Amino acid sequence: MSLEIIPLGGFSEVGRNCCAVKADDEIVILDLGLMLDKYIEYADSDELTEISPKKLIQVGAVPDITILGDLRKNVVGICISHGHLDHVGAVPYLANRFDADIHATKMTCEVVRSLTSEEGKGLRNRVVSHPVNSRFPLTRSIDIEFVHLTHSIPQTVGIIVHTKYGSVAYFNDFKLDATPTLGPKSNIKRLEELKGLRALIMDSLYADVQGRAKSERIAQEMLFDQVTHADLKGKTVVVTTFSSHIARMRSIVELGKRLGRETVIFGRSMEKYLVAAANADVIDLRKEARLVPYRAKVDAFFKSTKDLSKYLLVMTGHQGEPKAVLSRTIAKGLLRLGPDDVVIFSSTTIPVGICIENRHKLEDTLRSMHVRLFTDVHVSGHGAKEDMRDVIRMMHPEHLIPTHGEMKQLGALKEMAVSDLGYAPEKVHILYNGQRVRLA
Ligand SMILES: [Zn+2]
Known part of the structure; x- marks a missing residue:
C-alpha cells in the first residue's frame, strides 16, 4: 500500500504545471501545462504548432513525463484544473502518451x-466534462472531486x-475573491468540510506578497x-x-456601453476563448460585441x-508581442x-x-x-499570503506541498506554515521536479 506525490513540472520553477498522485498502482495526472517562455523561445512562435514532444521535454517547455518511466502505463486519468496554457x-x-481520459x-x-484542433493532430484521449462542484468515480478505488475556486x-x-x-x-491557481464579477465565489463551505486532508498541493506564486489578492470587482x-x-x-x-x-x-464590453461606443474585439485568441466561454454556457459576449479574428479582416x-x-477597440498584444494585433x-x-x-x-x-x-518597445512607440x-489596470488571479493562510486553516492538511513557484516562493509558503500555523518543518515539502514524496 502506498500514496505518493510525483512532481513533474512547476516545482521550483514557474510554468509547465504538472503533478502525479500515485495510489498503489494507479496514477492520476494533475494538469499538463506549458512553460510559455521556453516554448516561444524554442518554437519561435506564440502559436501552438506541431513540434516533437521529446524536444519540448528536453528544452523544459513541457512537463518531464519521462520521470514516470514505465509507470506511464499506470495512468488512469488526466485532470485539468483550468484553461490557462501553463496548466x-x-x-x-x-x-x-497516456492511455487515459482527460477530465475537466x-x-x-x-x-x-x-488547442488540439489548432495543433491539428487530434487526441486519442476522450475529453470528459464534469460540473464544477461535482464528484465522480475515476476507478474502483479513486474518486475525483472538482471544487470551484475563483481565478x-x-x-x-x-x-x-x-x-x-x-x-x-x-x-493550483486560485484566489478567494469575495466579489467576483462573473460566476460564483470559491466554494468555501466545501473547503471547510474537507478538513483533515492527507495533503494539499498549493499555488505559492505570491506567497511572499502580504495581504489578500484584490477582487476582480x-x-x-x-x-x-x-x-x-x-475628454x-x-x-x-x-x-x-x-x-x-x-x-x-x-x-470591457460594459465599458464600451458606458462610453456609447460599439466594442470591436480583434484577434484569433480573443475569439477562441470567447467561443469557448459561449460553448461552455458561461457567457456569450459575441451578442454584445463585434468579433474580428482573422488578420485579413x-x-x-x-x-x-x-x-x-x-x-472601443479591444486587442491582443498586452505583452507587446510583435505578431499580436496591437x-x-x-x-x-x-x-x-x-x-x-x-x-x-x-x-x-x-x-x-x-x-x-517587447512591452518596453511597444510603450516607447506609444509614448x-x-x-x-494607462498601464496595470489589473488585479491578479493568484491569491496572496492571506488567501493561502485561510485555505490552509480551512482544510488543515496533514502535509503541505507548495508548487507554482521558484524556491523563494515555495520557501515563503513553508515559512508561514511553520512559523504562523504551527506545522512541523518535515510536513511541508519543498520539492524539485522528480523528487517524490511518500505520504502513506
Ligand atoms: Zn491560471
Whole structure:
C-alpha cells in the first residue's frame, strides 16, 4: 500500500504545471501545462504548432513525463484544473502518451478542444466534462472531486483525489475573491468540510506578497474609472487584456456601453476563448460585441474605417508581442494613434525577459505618439499570503506541498506554515521536479 506525490513540472520553477498522485498502482495526472517562455523561445512562435514532444521535454517547455518511466502505463486519468496554457497547454503534445481520459470542467474541455484542433493532430484521449462542484468515480478505488475556486478564467477548480489512503487536494491557481464579477465565489463551505486532508498541493506564486489578492470587482472599477474624466470626443480608445480573462472582457464590453461606443474585439485568441466561454454556457459576449479574428479582416477593418472614435477597440498584444494585433497594426500603419488617444493595458507584464523587452518597445512607440497610456489596470488571479493562510486553516492538511513557484516562493509558503500555523518543518515539502514524496 502506498500514496505518493510525483512532481513533474512547476516545482521550483514557474510554468509547465504538472503533478502525479500515485495510489498503489494507479496514477492520476494533475494538469499538463506549458512553460510559455521556453516554448516561444524554442518554437519561435506564440502559436501552438506541431513540434516533437521529446524536444519540448528536453528544452523544459513541457512537463518531464519521462520521470514516470514505465509507470506511464499506470495512468488512469488526466485532470485539468483550468484553461490557462501553463496548466493545459501541453495536452496537445503529451496527452496521447497516456492511455487515459482527460477530465475537466466544461470551459476547460472547450479550451482543450480548441488547442488540439489548432495543433491539428487530434487526441486519442476522450475529453470528459464534469460540473464544477461535482464528484465522480475515476476507478474502483479513486474518486475525483472538482471544487470551484475563483481565478482569472471561468470554471477553475481545485481537484481532490480521494483514495483509500486519504485525500490529496491540488489547488493550483486560485484566489478567494469575495466579489467576483462573473460566476460564483470559491466554494468555501466545501473547503471547510474537507478538513483533515492527507495533503494539499498549493499555488505559492505570491506567497511572499502580504495581504489578500484584490477582487476582480476592483479591476472592473479601475477600468471604468480610468477614462471617465477624460475628454474622449473624436479620440481612439484601445484596450488590451488577457484573451482568456472572460470576466475582464465582460467588464470591457460594459465599458464600451458606458462610453456609447460599439466594442470591436480583434484577434484569433480573443475569439477562441470567447467561443469557448459561449460553448461552455458561461457567457456569450459575441451578442454584445463585434468579433474580428482573422488578420485579413483586421487589416480590412482599419483600411475601411475612417472614424475610429465610434468604437472601443479591444486587442491582443498586452505583452507587446510583435505578431499580436496591437503591435502589428501600429507597425503596419493601420492603427494610427496620436495625442490624447487612449491605450489601456488591463494586464500586467509577465516577468520574463522577452515579455519585458517587447512591452518596453511597444510603450516607447506609444509614448512617441503622445498617446495617453494607462498601464496595470489589473488585479491578479493568484491569491496572496492571506488567501493561502485561510485555505490552509480551512482544510488543515496533514502535509503541505507548495508548487507554482521558484524556491523563494515555495520557501515563503513553508515559512508561514511553520512559523504562523504551527506545522512541523518535515510536513511541508519543498520539492524539485522528480523528487517524490511518500505520504502513506
Ligand atoms: Zn491560471
